Amino acid sequence: MKTYIFLLLSSVLAVTASAGMAAASDGDTDCLTFIRQAEGYYRIPHGLLEAIALTESGQSGRPYPWSLNIAGQPVFAPSYEAAARRLRAADGSPRRDVAVGCMQIHMRFHLTQFGDPEWALLPRYNVWYAARYLDTLYRSFGNWETAVAHYNASDPPAQRRYLCQVASHLRVTAPESPLNACPAAPSATLRRRETMAARRIGSLIVIGER
Known part of the structure; x- marks a missing residue:
């Protein structure tokens, strides 16, 4: 069923961005x-x-769909159309120095999965793609803490800072979660794993750019 959903998503993304x-x-x-x-x-x-x-994109206590991070500068566009206009260079080619949408999918690493960057901006595809990516990381590393850390795909100190940021929000979204404590230090798994493996997969954001 998951394979079917992914293939269906892939076929939908092949349609023109104007439909988006x-x-x-x-x-x-x-x-x-x-x-x-x-x-x-x-x-x-x-x-x-x-x-x-x-x-990644919180604004007034909610994830914001038209959030961009362009070369390290956050932008909260007023509409889909306004955000979409920022996704391409003057010659019409997709920009690769931008993270987009609810889950801040970074075009440097993930553009080829969407074809057109405008698709990555749409909440439906942005969120489902990010969820599938997080699930892939969980299956690779075997625990959610490390999966979340590698969703950011930075070095261990930056991963810890990212985990602490996520934990602070998790204390609101799921107060009972065992993951809502800021780790005192990178876990053994984070220290043991080489972050280059995650970089090859790709990062949704770079924490130093926010």
Whole structure:
């Protein structure tokens, strides 16, 4: 079933980006709707994906769908159309120095999975792609703490800072979660693993750029 969902997503993303603008205008814009769906589907611990989204794009206590990070500068665009105009260079080519959307998917690493950057901006595809990526990291590393740390894909000190940011939001989204404590130091798993493996997969954001 998961393979079918991914293939279906891939086929949908092959449609033109102009259709994506229509989808956004139809009200398909709430990050939290898709976060809760994806958490359930991938069995991500309750509140964790939302806490990551708040770390990545939080604005007034909610993940913000038209959030961008362009070469390290945060931008909260007023609409899909306004954000989409920032995703391409003057010659029309996709920018690769930008992270986009609810989950801040970084085009340097993930553009090829979408084809057109405008698709990555849409909450439905942004969130489901990020959830699948987090699930892949969990299956690779075997625990959620390390998966979240490598979602950021920085060095261990930056990973710890990122985990602490996520934990602070998790204390609101899931107060009962065992993951809502800031780690005192990088775990043995983080120290033991080479972060280059995660960099080859790709990072959604670089914590130093926020």
